[in-house]
Structure formats: structure tokens, C-alpha cells
Amino acid sequence: MPNTPVRAASGAVQNSKRIQFTIHPDDFPEVYAMVLDGHCMEPWLHHDQKLVMSKTEAYKPGDIVALFIRPELLQPGQHQILLKRLKYAIAPWARFGADLHPKAELDPLVIVEQINPRRELVFRASQIQAIHKCLGPVPDDVETYVVTDDEAREIARRERARRGRPA
Template sequence: MSKLTFDYHPSELPDTYVMTGDGHCLEPVLMHGQKLLFSREDRYKHGDFVAIFKRREFTVPGDHQILIKRLIAGPRVEYWTDPRNFVWTGNVEPTVIVEMLNPARILQFHPDHLLGIHKCLGPVPAGMPTHKVTDDDVREQARARRLELA
């Protein structure tokens, strides 16, 4: 992501959308500046590349609020729609564990510090048209989806 902060909730994004990778931490698999396709609804699993949406209050100033990493472990997709449905029992703490490749490093996040996780479907296929949208465009599309569901 070239924009460091995120001005809306990840649930407001379209079902599929494109972001541009910023950084070298997943090279040689995903390259800096590469356009990547993401799904808000596809189920992610261990080994998938994902976008992790950090809560702004847990993002260090100057760092990206959205990270693209390879998932090692994390709650199911349904967790992000209503975390109250998931009751953690015993001495097991919920966690999200991801890795970066360059340099090799493991990162861990408490799910309460995140807004959600979306699956990366891979690089945008050659010839697939993409276009930029404004924050207002994303919010309007989200409002329209909510009205359709009502």
C-alpha cells in the first residue's frame, strides 16, 4: 500500500479489489509495486498471502496500517464479522501469526488489534483492467451494498 493509513473499515471494501504492494518483504514471490488482487469474502488458510488491517491505535506513526504477509495461523474469516460469536476458553490466547520472506521474520498480532484479514488472490492478471477509486467512492459502494441487503 502506498497510502499509510486506512480511512474506513475493511468490510466496506468491494468483494474484490486491487492494492499495490509497497516494500520488498515478500520478494521474490510478490514484488514491490506489483498490483495484487484481494477478496473480502474468500476464505483464507495457512500459507495464503493476506492483507492484515491493523487498528489505527495499534499502528506506529509512519508505519503502514495495512500489511501484506503470508498467513501462518489466525481466526476463521467469520471472526471478523462478529468476534462476539467466538468464545476463547482455557489458557489458549487468540493470535494471528504471519511471516515475511525478506528478511525471514515471524510477526504476531492479537486479533483485537486488527480490523480484519482479507485473502490475496495473487497478482492482477495481465490485461485485467483496474482503476483508482476515491475514499468517497468506496464509502458510496458500501452504502449501496448495505441498502441492497436491507
């Protein structure tokens, strides 16, 4: 499996068919849970495992991270979020995606790896919207819930309005 994606617990997978669903990484809560979809991070992490993610926690090489790929670069049926082990990241002050300086002559690289089979992947910063850190599996005693795609979009709309961004 080339890229182990992460699927949001938002009904993104229905009837064993992938439904393309994109959401801006800024619209996620500060800490949230996602479900791993795939086997390429085994034996560290497992298919259908619930993971705690943070959009504000600092990440460093060696951490497990979620890469948010710019939606316009995705092929039909491809996941927007990939879960990988970070090998090399751009400086924390650097920008991702369309936010790169228009006169920039260099496009910084982000290097990640998957475990099964072991493979290194290289992304240009212009291909990525954001990187969120994986804090580990959701503890067994923590209750989670599933939101529908419409509920996720409504939560995102309210979050954008709260921050004064267009809906």
C-alpha cells in the first residue's frame, strides 16, 4: 500500500467505498481523533486504530505526523491526509502550500517514511497544507464519537466564523 492515509471519524468511508472529503486543517479542533486506514505503519500503528492528533503540538524528526495534502493535487479517491514518520521537516516558521512567498526560488522539502514496506517519501512544502502531530493511540477509557460529513462541515464553518474567516 503506497501511502497509509488517515480517515477522519466523520463517515469518510461508507459501504467500503472511499468518498472524497476534504476539510482545511485549520478547521480541526486543537486536539482531535482520527482512524488509521491502511497497514503501512504496522507494526507501530494498526489499521482502524484511533489516534489522538494535535494541530498545535510541536513536531520533530522521529514523530508520527499527519500530512495534509493540498486538495487540488489529489487524484479521485485519494486521501487528503497521510500518516507517516517524520524524517526531515522545514523550519517551524516556514510556510506551506499556496502561502509560500511568490518570489521564493526554493520549495523546501518534507521527508517522511512509512514502515511496511519501509519507504521514504519526499514532498515539497508547496504540496502540503499543514502537518499535525500524532500524540498516540486514543486511550481505551476515552470515549470518542463519530460525526457525519455534514456535522464536520458545520463544525468547520463555525470555527471559521469564530476566527473571522469566510465560511
